[in-house]
Amino acid sequence: MTLVLFRIDERLLHGQVIVGWGMRLGIDYYVVVDDDLAGSDWEQDIYSAGLADRTAVDFVSVAETVQRFSELDSREGRGALLTRGTEDMRALGEAGLLSGKRVNLGGLHATGSRRRVLTYVHLDPGEEEDLKAIHAFSSGVTARDLPAGREVGLEELVDVLE
């Protein structure tokens, strides 16, 4: 099959993703794109602790993702690709990997520099620009925390910010 979910969520592998999206979409493997995490065994141990035994996970850097993308996107089963923030997803878009894919914005929580857009999405101006770029590189960006939740278009997110 292929990667069926591209999601930006700073919590990476957590309940909404594994239980909410994973069970609904029947996800068999996860690709977690994060430069720091790709080199940290103890963090990988913790992040993967919530996965069922039969579910595979790869922790890869942005560069490695670009290099191995055709293999990651054509494995047996259905996969989900996760990035912690907008910057890494934008980098994948700039490398041409998001063409024809829809990107899901799932969770960016409050920090000092971010403004609340939805209860689960907070953005700073740089992230807003990243999202516009991702939108251009892909088939579109929408925010939705859970499959049963309301899908919010990028236009609406930007409207809230402006």
Add this chain to the structure above:
Amino acid sequence: MKPLRSDHFAAWSRTFAVQGSWNYTTMVGTGVAYALLPLLRRIYAGDPVRLRESVERSMRPFNGHPYLCAMAVAALGRLEQDEVDPATIDKFRLALRGPLGTVGDRAVWGQWRPVCALVGIMAFLLGASPGWSVAGFLVLYNVGHIAVRAWAYITGWQAGLEVGRLLNGAWLERWAEKIWPLNILLTGAVTLLLAAAVVEQAALSLAPAALLGIGVVGALLAFRFPRQGGRLATVLLVIAPLLWLVGGLVG
């Protein structure tokens, strides 16, 4: 200073209130700080500056299943005691909130709670008194509840940074994957018994075989399409008293 046994007990018992100030900014973060305070006060006794820094760290956004937050509280306390550098503690917090939510949601909310509730209802429908049925549910459920909180706290304190290795394939996860068939089986059995009790109470001439057939097909369709099935269930729940009232008014 090392926390005393009484500090551990105070921190553990505060985990029962870990979601008390849940909010959209820090989620359970402020609750984690609240539960950690008995440990932090001991660890940083006589050093208010480091106490303030550690409380500030502990209050940052965090989320997880409330029962398994006991693991986060204990592990974070352990890292503070071991003087692990703040950047690593932050990374640890970020990493831990995922699996604590997933494992706890699946095992406790997804399996243990419904199984215990269904056992309680089953007991009632098979003739036990409401008092015994409810007490049975509460005792059964909370034996598991307290055990999970205690295991989580002890594991978190013992493992500290290595908690991921212990969480991977932990008994809770393995157990959740084993108990789910019982959960679905009980859901089917209890729903049928409950529906029969409602029909009996109605004392109206209903066609039980037809109702059973449509009910079974409806349940299976709702299993296949849970979102639509859930909506249909709500509509039917609202329609039921309206039909009754309209019928009564029209005569």
Add this chain to the structure above:
Amino acid sequence: MSWSELSLGPGTWLLAVLGGGLLGMDAVSWPQVMVSRPLVSATVGGWLMGNPVAGMLVGAVLEVYALRHPPFGAAKYPDTGPAGLVAGASYAASGGAAMGALLLSVALGWALGWIGAVTVHVRRRLNERIMSPAGELAADPGLLEQRHRVAIWLDGLRGAILVAAFLVPSMLVVTLVVGTGPSSLGRYAVASLVLGLAASAGAAGRSSAFGVRGWPLILVGAGLGLLLILGGLT
């Protein structure tokens, strides 16, 4: 049972309101021992009105409905503590025998559960203010503890207000329906609740299953239930 026969003393009302506070607190804030489940809260409501069996029947129906709303991640779910108490008490106060009253009690309980969910959302927003500014709370851990406890008490107050506001109106409306006897539409009304239970159970089963392979177990469970009925064990 009619309005004139309905009685609710101030002591019982106060007990119900205090109970609503505890049940409101339990689901999220403290101590999460699940007295807030409708199975328990509706039975407590029925017990307060002298008929725990009636309360528990309402609670069982609400519980099967609530099963399909596990609080995974950011999922929305009904606040069943105060709502269950009100629903169970309303049906019990109406005599605990009329089908119309049962149907209405359950529907009102479900609606109140979702009203409760809105108040939970409002409270979470309020908590943001209570638990800030972060710097001030970090500098004074005693203040952090005090604010956290205030947030818990406010959750209790939220539950108490829900019961105080809805208990009497709900009891009056449900008791009014008791006078409405079965009609030609009565059996369709009962069938509607029964099919609603079936659909709810199916959706709940899916959220419990690890994937979609568990559906035959619903059938096996229903078969087991049928055997228990046919065997005269209910």
